[in-house]
Amino acid sequence: MSVIEKERLVVIGNGMAGVRTLEELLKISPDLYDITVFGAEPYGNYNRIMLSPVLAGEKTIDDIMLNDDDWYDDNNVTLHKGKTVTRIDRRRKTVSSSDGLCVPYDRLILATGSKPVILPIPGADLPGVITFRDVHDVDLMIESAAHKAKAVVIGGGLLGLEAANGLVKRGMDVTVIHLVDTLMERQLDTQAGLLLQTSLEERGLKFLMGTATAAILGTTGVEGVSFKDGTSLEADIVVMAVGIQPNTSLAESVGVHCERGIVVNDTLQTYDPLIYAVGECVQHRNEVYGLVAPLFEQAKVCANHLAHKGFATYHGSMTSTKLKVTGIDLFSAGDFESGRGKEEIVLGDPGGGRYKKLVIKEDRLVGAVLYGDTVDSAWYFQLLRDQTDISEIRDQLMFGEARLGDSGHGGVNSAAAMSDHTEVCGCNGVCKGEIVASIEENKLTTLDEVRAHTKASSSCGSCTGIVEQLLAAAIGGDYSLTPKESPLCPCTDYTHDIVRNTILNQGLKTIPEVMRFLEWREPDGCPKCRPALNYYLLCASPDTYVDDARSRFVNERVHANIQKDGTYSVIPRIWGGDTSAADLRAIAEVAEKFNIPTVKITGGQRIALFGVRKEDLPAVWRDLNKAGMVSGHAYGKALRTVKTCVGSQWCRFGTQDSTSMGIDIERMTWGAGTPHKFKIAVSGCPRNCAEATIKDFGVVAVDSGWELHIGGNGGIKVRATDLLCKVSTDAEVKEYCGAFMQIYREEGHYLERTAPYIERVGLAYLKRRIVEDSVGRVELFKRFLFSQTFAQIDPWAEDETPAAEFQPLGLKEPVDA
Amino acid sequence: MSDWIDVCDLEDVPLLGSRVLKTGTIDIAVFRTSTNEVYALENKCPHKGGPLSEGLVHGKQVTCPLHSRVLNLDNGTVVAPDVGCVRTFATRVNEGRIKLKVTDKG
Ligand code: SRM
Ligand SMILES: Cc1cc2nc3c(=O)[nH]c(=O)nc-3n(C[C@H](O)[C@H](O)[C@H](O)COP(=O)(O)OP(=O)(O)OC[C@H]3O[C@@H](n4cnc5c(N)ncnc54)[C@H](O)[C@@H]3O)c2cc1C
Ligand code: SF4
Ligand code: FES
Secondary structure: OOOOOOOOEEEOOHHHHHHHHHHHHHOOOOOEEEEEEEEOOOOEEEOOOHHHHHHHOOOOOHHHHEEHHHHHOOOEEEEEEEEOOEEEEOOOOOEOOOOOHHHHHHHEOOOOOOOOOOOOOOOOOOOOEEEOOOOHHHHHHHHHHOOEEEEEOOOOHHHHEEEEEEHOOOOOEEEEEOOOOOOOOOOOOHHHHHHHHHHHHHOOHHHHHHHOOOEEEOOOOOOEEEEEEEOEEEOEEEEOOOOEEEEOOHHHOOOEEEEOEEEEEOOEEEOOOOEEEEOOOEEEEOEOOOOHHHHHHHHHHHHHHHHOHHHOOOOOOOOOEEEEOOOOOOEEOOOOOOOOOEEEEEEEEEOOOOEEEEEOOOOEEEEEEEEEOOOOOOHHHHHHHHEEEEEHHHHHHHHOOOHHHHHHOOOOHHHHHOOOOEEEOOOOOEEEEHHHHHHHHHOOOOOHHHHHHHOOOOOOOOOOHHHHHHHHHHHHHOOOOOOOOOOOOOOOOOOOHHHHHHHHOOOOOOOOHHHHHHHOOOOOOOOOOHHHHHHHHHHHHOOOOOOOOOHHHHHHHHHHOOOOOOOOOEEEEOOOHHOHHHHHHHHHHHHHOOOOOEEOOOOOOOOOEEEEEHHHHHHHHHHHHHOOEOOOOOOOOOOEEEEEOOHHHHHOOOOOOOHHHHHHHHHHHHHEOOOEEEEEEEEEEEEEEEHHHOEEEEEEEEOHHHHEEEOOOOOOOOOOOEEEEEOOOOOHHHHHHHHHHHEEEEEEOOOHHHHHHHHHHHHHHHHHHHHHHHHHHHHHHHHHHHHHHHHHOOOOOOOOOOOOHHHOOOOOOOOOO | OOOOOEEEEEOOEEEEEEEEEEOOOOOEEEEEOOOOEEEEEOOOOOOOOHHHOOOOEEOOOEEOOOOOOEEEEOOEEHHHOOEEEOOEEEEEEEEOEHHHHHOOOO
């Protein structure tokens, strides 16, 4: 019997990043590798960020263990606890630990984290000088607090303050020394820093601000601290929390390229492609991170690459900070300093212990500092990350999401009012939609279950309140949600974007291929994913993809709209709404011939025949076709109608011939499949009788040319368009129109209309791609026209659906069922 | 009555699709799954009578085209949290022909 040798994967560093990478890997490819982990610390894997609550006496070490020994056993992972790797032999591909153990690898992950910075001052090596990084440090601090009185904490950043708070809670007299005048100055502005200082002082912390430490005093142990201004302070212990430094020494010693951190590419590989690096030891696109959210994102990508999938890439993270001092609500993200081109909205209520500052640049939120009231932190963070245009909601922005009139959720609690893709758990990147879907799908009823299924609230815990609200809303209230963002549907964990990119990068050509490659859970998929995949594949290869009719909703299969009684409506195209006596006569004849009960002018300026029997559909189309009419696609995720007004042909105010423009545009764009329906209108003057400013693409004539508007929606939630630009020629109108449709076709998520698409990607982005980048615009337009050469085939004229299918099966003799 | 009635060729029903059989009294939707299993359900969604034959077939289920209730093809029940049930009829495929028992399955 031959045993196939598995590849060997070795991980150096049993911390948060290394083990999370393994978890992600085991989730997607459990049997690919023989895995060995080296950890310098003598424990399983624990949640480092919860050391602060442990120090404060709010949690125990047991509470914060993430993976105990059993986990390693269950997953066949060999863990060498308490063993430090001191050598890597890249030629022989082995790693060795200080005690002589040597293990070979095929692939290696460096996850060595960071080292606390030790100030190079006299006395820094005295017993009693403690850093704040691991369980050992926390044990030392708890020990000291039990029989020592005075502590000095050097550093008023996140770690220093959490250490100081913990020591105060353990009864010590604590003074925090900070070099500048503002606490956490990298996350807070002066106002918020002062508020924080005041409330920490109320809790018994003391501060020496603007003070530089000169030396640590003592002979056999810490006795005090002296400062550059000549003063000094007594102390029994000193906690040094002045910063962290990526732990790159091992990598550097074996020639793996390091700068500030170990340099990695977008798949988390170092300059030696067999060696990956994740977590705080890493430098990616010039950034090093000191928080968990980025490393969780890195872990996903690294695992994807290790599993030989290789379609995920890491593009860097935007981070936010919350301070874990119970009772203090503080949030900070982005760039909060004032400066040129930036505007600030500030709400200060020092008496009420509240402060909010939002920094805006070019109609986007670029920074937020919240103190005392952090309910809306997730929402602001979302606006920031998505670079949403906030000009419309600017006057309400400060008061939070619940105050937005048109979110239409008045009276519902704040969690319920969040959109599905608002990130709730920043640590693990879990969105509201995922949490709600998991609660519903897995019938979860407790916080712990939600943590187990989604990982939300399982790291720093600052989103626990929101998760609990979601749980309450989902199991208590009668309010149903359709998860919009990731994942695409319950058959997969991948998002629309990942699926789409994978189709392109891997050159996948059919629905079964996509499902196989991405390991779909259901072999046939479901009514959500099949139409989406069919669309994505069609958009990717308009020339070669063979449409899968069985993955289309009935309307698109029979080119008519199903009605409540099982009959259909048929709407022929009437270019630009401009009809003729001959066309009207033809429609009238069809209506009479097939006994069609209702003939109605639609809201889209067309004529609809309602109540057509399925078996009559082919004949109805044939007659309309003969009279020169093609399908209006009123059933399709496709171009619907181009609505026009009469314009300069007749109207005394008309500045341009809007009807002809509408007809031309409809002739150019008809047949185009889009992620959701797509509507266009052209008005002849700013009176805008064609209502162009609530269409996906709206054209309004002005004296000097045409205004182009995008992203309008007149449906469930009205959204007026954004002005894209002004152009002067007819040819430009068509080029911009085609380019916009194409970018939406390529980037819109299936069933996402242009309004939410624009809010997702931002108007500035679209202006850049379509207005500023003229080369790119022409390319988009070309791709649009190319795909139109395959799309502009009238489905009614095609005989692709065998007419037999429209006929019911009969029996020779009726039977009584 | 327990006779099997002859309906059509297996190939007359599209893969992942369905055809309607008019019996004179009720309409029966005959489905064919991706693995060539054949099921027959009364063509009337228990919700508001939607024609199940026009729904999307996936696994052993069909999703009603009107309001997206999901029904199990093998027993005609509506998938929770929704409720309801339609009549099902026994089917078999014999030498490429679909046969159906027009009395209730059980
Ligand atoms: C026929 C028509 C109503 C009419 O009698 O006038 C109509 C009929 C339907 N609309 Fe509409 N809409 C019609 C114009 C509109 C308009 C007005 C317009 O196009 O100028 C709107 C608002 C504008 C917009 O879309 O932004 C409109 C917004 C909707 C929406 C909401 C879309 C949204 O994004 O919010 C839906 C639901 C959906 O698509 O998911 C919808 C869905 C539907 C469906 C297809 C519902 C369905 O899936 O069965 C209706 C089919 C009825 C049937 O039995 O065939 N219809 N619908 C209009 C056809 C226009 C045409 O000639 O093509
Ligand atoms: C007290 C505290 C509070 C924090 N609070 C927050 C917070 O609220 N929010 C937040 O986002 N982040 C917080 N952080 C930061 C967060 O914990 C880190 O970003 C995260 O732990 C980094 O993970 P890592 O795997 O890169 O490093 P680590 O978790 O430090 O893991 C690295 C591991 O590698 C081991 N190792 C190093 N070299 C070797 C070697 N040669 N051989 C074997 N093993 C080795 C180390 O012993 C260590 O166990 C906090 C950190 C601390 C210390
Ligand atoms: S508004 Fe549209 S979807 Fe609603 S009933 Fe009228 S036609 Fe149907
Ligand atoms: S009629 Fe079938 S779901 Fe409503």
